[in-house]
Amino acid sequence: MWGCDKMDVSQYLEIFIDETKEHLQNLNEQLLILEREPDNQDVINEIFRAAHSLKGMAGTMGYKRMQKLTHDMENVFSEIRSGKMTVQAKLVDVLFRGLDALENYLDVIQESGDEGTEDNEDIIKDLNDILAEASGETPVKAEEKPAENGAVKSAEVRQNTKTESVFANMKVADFEQHAIEKAKEEGQNIYGIRVVISEGCILKAARAFLVFKALEEIGDVIKSMPDVQDIEDEKFDFDFGVLIITKESTESVKNAILNVSEIENAIIETFNLDLTVEQNIEKSEAEAANQTAAPAATATAAAPAPASAAPAPAAKQKPAAKQGGKPVVNRSVRVDIEKLDVLMNLVSELIIAKNGLVSLNAGGMNSDERGNGNFNEQIEYLERVTTNLHESVMKVRMMPIESVVNKFPRMIRDLTKKLGKKMELYMTGEDTELDRTVIDEIGDPLMHLLRNSADHGLEGNEERVKAGKPEVGSIFLDAYQDGNNVVIEVRDDGRGIDLEKVKNKALEKGTITEEQAETMSENDILGLLFRPSFSTAEKITDVSGRGVGLDVVKSKIEGLGGEIECKTVLGEGSTFTIRLPLTLAIITALMVELGEEKYAIPLGSIQSIEDVPCSDIKYVQTREVINLRSNVIPLIRLDSILDVEPREEQPESLTVVIVAKGEKLAGLVVDNLIGQQEIVIKSIGKYINNNKIISGATILGDGEVALIIDANTLV
Amino acid sequence: MEANNKELNIQTTSEGKQYIVVKLATEQYGIDIQYVDNIVCMQNITRVPKAQPYFKGVTNLRGEIIPVMSLRLKFGLEPDQFTNSTRIIIIKLEAQATIGIIVDEVREVVTLSEESIDKPSYNENDDKAAYLYGVGKYNEGLISLLNIAAVIVEKE
Numbered sequence: 001m002w003g004c005d006k007m008d009v010s011q012y013l014e015i016f017i018d019e020t021k022e023h024l025q026n027l028n029e030q031l032l033i034l035e036r037e038p039d040n041q042d043v044i045n046e047i048f049r050a051a052h053s054l055k056g057m058a059g060t061m062g063y064k065r066m067q068k069l070t071h072d073m074e075n076v077f078s079e080i081r082s083g084k085m086t087v088q089a090k091l092v093d094v095l096f097r098g099l100d101a102l103e104n105y106l107d108v109i110q111e112s113g114d115e116g117t118e119d120n121e122d123i124i125k126d127l128n129d130i131l132a133e134a135s136g137e138t139p140v141k142a143e144e145k146p147a148e149n150g151a152v153k154s155a156e157v158r159q160n161t162k163t164e165s166v167f168a169n170m171k172v173a174d175f176e177q178h179a180i181e182k183a184k185e186e187g188q189n190i191y192g193i194r195v196v197i198s199e200g201c202i203l204k205a206a207r208a209f210l211v212f213k214a215l216e217e218i219g220d221v222i223k224s225m226p227d228v229q230d231i232e233d234e235k236f237d238f239d240f241g242v243l244i245i246t247k248e249s250t251e252s253v254k255n256a257i258l259n260v261s262e263i264e265n266a267i268i269e270t271f272n273l274d275l276t277v278e279q280n281i282e283k284s285e286a287e288a289a290n291q292t293a294a295p296a297a298t299a300t301a302a303a304p305a306p307a308s309a310a311p312a313p314a315a316k317q318k319p320a321a322k323q324g325g326k327p328v329v330n331r332s333v334r335v336d337i338e339k340l341d342v343l344m345n346l347v348s349e350l351i352i353a354k355n356g357l358v359s360l361n362a363g364g365m366n367s368d369e370r371g372n373g374n375f376n377e378q379i380e381y382l383e384r385v386t387t388n389l390h391e392s393v394m395k396v397r398m399m400p401i402e403s404v405v406n407k408f409p410r411m412i413r414d415l416t417k418k419l420g421k422k423m424e425l426y427m428t429g430e431d432t433e434l435d436r437t438v439i440d441e442i443g444d445p446l447m448h449l450l451r452n453s454a455d456h457g458l459e460g461n462e463e464r465v466k467a468g469k470p471e472v473g474s475i476f477l478d479a480y481q482d483g484n485n486v487v488i489e490v491r492d493d494g495r496g497i498d499l500e501k502v503k504n505k506a507l508e509k510g511t512i513t514e515e516q517a518e519t520m521s522e523n524d525i526l527g528l529l530f531r532p533s534f535s536t537a538e539k540i541t542d543v544s545g546r547g548v549g550l551d552v553v554k555s556k557i558e559g560l561g562g563e564i565e566c567k568t569v570l571g572e573g574s575t576f577t578i579r580l581p582l583t584l585a586i587i588t589a590l591m592v593e594l595g596e597e598k599y600a601i602p603l604g605s606i607q608s609i610e611d612v613p614c615s616d617i618k619y620v621q622t623r624e625v626i627n628l629r630s631n632v633i634p635l636i637r638l639d640s641i642l643d644v645e646p647r648e649e650q651p652e653s654l655t656v657v658i659v660a661k662g663e664k665l666a667g668l669v670v671d672n673l674i675g676q677q678e679i680v681i682k683s684i685g686k687y688i689n690n691n692k693i694i695s696g697a698t699i700l701g702d703g704e705v706a707l708i709i710d711a712n713t714l715v
Numbered sequence: 716m717e718a719n720n721k722e723l724n725i726q727t728t729s730e731g732k733q734y735i736v737v738k739l740a741t742e743q744y745g746i747d748i749q750y751v752d753n754i755v756c757m758q759n760i761t762r763v764p765k766a767q768p769y770f771k772g773v774t775n776l777r778g779e780i781i782p783v784m785s786l787r788l789k790f791g792l793e794p795d796q797f798t799n800s801t802r803i804i805i806i807k808l809e810a811q812a813t814i815g816i817i818v819d820e821v822r823e824v825v826t827l828s829e830e831s832i833d834k835p836s837y838n839e840n841d842d843k844a845a846y847l848y849g850v851g852k853y854n855e856g857l858i859s860l861l862n863i864a865a866v867i868v869e870k871e
Contacts (some may be wrong), residue, residue, distance in 0.1 A: 378775050567783060570799065597761070641764070642765070643764050643765070682779070682780040683780065684782055685773075685781065685782045685813065687784070687812070687814055687867060688763055688767070688770050688773070688782045689767060693764065693765055694765075697761070697773055699775050699778060701778070703775055705759075705761040705772075705774065705775050707763060
């Protein structure tokens with residue numbers, strides 16, 4: 001009856017993946033807290049809630065393996081919550097493994113739309129063993145748990161039935177009546193169900209659909225209140241009614257519905273055609289009482305049959321429902337609704353501006369003078385709107401770095417166990433925002449650097465104590481915004497990098513020659529670390545040291561338009577600093593002219609623009625410098641660096657663009673300033689090799705190409 | 716892209732490969748058509764400072780920035796004299812790596828079978844030999860077949 005083909009679950013896949021990720025992340029964080037504070041009741045409750053939602057979501061999406069695993073994890077949480085079990089290290093380990101397995105399911109789902117075939121039986125077994133150990137009984141006992149819960153819930157439901165029945169005014173059409181009668185003859189059950197969705201649920205229709213889907217797996221839905229179309233259009237409050245023909249018991253129907261997340265309640269009544277409407281309600285109440293009493297009684301005695309029978313037919317029908325092509329997930333960004341509102345406003349302003357121009361075009365043809373003034377006004381208006389629009393769109397693309405770094409505490413915890421070193425991770429600036437594309441890419445390099453710090457950077461605990469350091473090693477991850485860049489620092493207080501050792505290793509490998517080694521500066525030696533296949537670790541560990549590493553990190557960071565550098569003090573630790581552009585794609589730049597050519601200098605690196613008389617130029621070690629507000633700044637003649645034909649006559653004063661890289665300043669001498677402009681950065685391809693002075697190119701309004709100067713390489 | 720597909724079809728039906736024959740100074744060169752994305756007339760090229768000397772610069776091809784190389788300069792010939800028949804051949808060796816090469820003239824498309832191609836003898840002193848994949852014989856004329864990958868990718 002419900003258009004199952006019309007509404008495929010695949011359109012909820014994105015929501016499912018997003019929500020699951022959130023729940024998993026939440027679980028990871030809460031478990032970390034729980035490990036430290038085993039008695040924290042709030043945390044336990046939170047974990048239980050998250051696990052429960054996960055289970056429900058996996059179930060409705062038809063991911064049975066995932067559901068099974070979460071189900072077993074939930075059992076453990078439930079025991080902890082009720083105080084029957086204490087949190088021990090072993091338990092937390094297994095739970096973490098469970099979370100990892102769930103993440104794997106999610107990855108597979110994201111790629112193929114299917115959960116894969118991994119059953120993770122070992123984790124499930126471990127979970128059940130722990131359960132059994134704790135309760136001192138056989139693992140089978142655990143299976144009874146949800147049934148008991150169910151029974152309690154339906155008892156609660158019964159109390160509400162009086163006021164909440166929705167079938168009082170349900171009319172049954174003739175053909176439906178036939179269907180019901182026929183079903184009755186066949187010995188099937190007919191239930192009227194009232195489903196209550198939690199208030200605050202955003203996608204009511206989606207939830208409703210999931211309920212329908214769950215119900216269709218176990219029986220036939222013959223009618224709904226309001227009708228299907230209205231539910232689909234979200235034309236209902238927080239509850240709706242369904243008539244269903246099924247072989248299943250009320251218990252399993254109820255379980256199927258409650259498996260859908262954000263469903264608050266499901267009230268199930270046996271529907272009887274022969275009775276009048278009022279009698280119907282009374283009857284169903286009595287029935288409900290019976291139904292709830294029965295399983296409650298059996299639950300304690302043995303594992304109830306209906307509950308375990310429910311998944312079987314559902315599993316059988318599953319493959320049929322999932323026909324056709326596999327849904328492949330699009331990448332999506334969750335956007336703050338306020339940001340969208342701003343965008344919407346800007347777009348409406350854009351339309352107003354356009355209309356302004358249209359009316360000027362229509363009316364202002366003959367009155368030239370006035371028309372021109374208005375025209376300029378409109379252009380300015382348009383410019384203001386597009387600038388704001390650009391900014392807002394950029395903001396939509398921005399995401400806090402938190403979504404990447406919040407998985408690191410967990411990783412460090414695992415490394416602590418694996419490496420047998422005690423260490424702590426301290427993070428700051430998790431709310432620093434970066435472009436979505438950067439966020440997606442930055443995770444691996446950061447993870448690599450952290451592993452590096454944990455494995456090579458930090459000494460063993462004993463060694464640390466001997467060196468007079470605190471026993472527990474510290475790793476710091478700091479993110480902050482610096483001008484148009486975002487800086488991420490990975491720092492440790494470990495042994496630092498032994499430059500001599502690096503040098504020797506490079507000699508040994510033949511990367512450098514003796515002569516080169518002699519003249520190498522500290523920075524040059526550190527640069528060796530970023531060469532391919534270079535590892536100084538004496539023993540190769542599972543964590544790092546295979547020599548595939550820093551070079552990959554470096555190329556990835558550079559691919560994002562960023563840079564990475566390393567500082568180290570032997571015996572005190574090392575710092576890796578990653579500098580990334582805030583946004584990719586579009587930047588504001590100063591357009592300058594050199595001879596006949598036009599170049600763009602990113603505004604982010606520009607400090608100021610100065611007009612310097614030639615007489616002010618001083619010489620230090622035969623290099624031109626200027627003294628600007630008591631700063632000695634070297635002058636760089638862009639025309640000679642870029643091989644532009646120099647101007648024929650030397651002007652009396654120079655136009656100098658002061659650029660900064662960190663603390664260092666330099667003055668770029670240009671012929672003319674054109675002005676500030678927003679430019680779209682394009683790559684000039686990998687074949688042209690020009691010492692990185694040119695970081696890219698952009699296409700100007702007239703179709704000409706202007707090159708973008710990377711001021712950082714000049715300073 | 717269409718050229719690519721066509722080429723694939725042809726390759727499966729007949730022996731041999733198709734080459735675009737271009738003229739450079741007095742010689743004829745052949746470029747495997749499967750790498751050719753497009754052929755465009757000479758257009759504005761923006762010089763890129765500090766680039767390899769044989770790179771003329773970059774150009775804007777329908778919103779895409781494409782580096783342009785002079786085949787003459789790469790082969791150590793006289794610099795290009797741009798005429799009405801000068802063309803830029805847009806080569807796509809791999810995705811995200813498009814490049815244009817300037818030639819004096821585009822002549823025709825020929826199909827050469829393996830038998831009509833002579834492999835050049837190896838001569839390690841001759842750098843330019845690496846740029847050639849072989850010499851094809853076609854209608855009494857000789858066509859030097861370019862090893863496009865070697866031409867484009869800089870040798871260390």
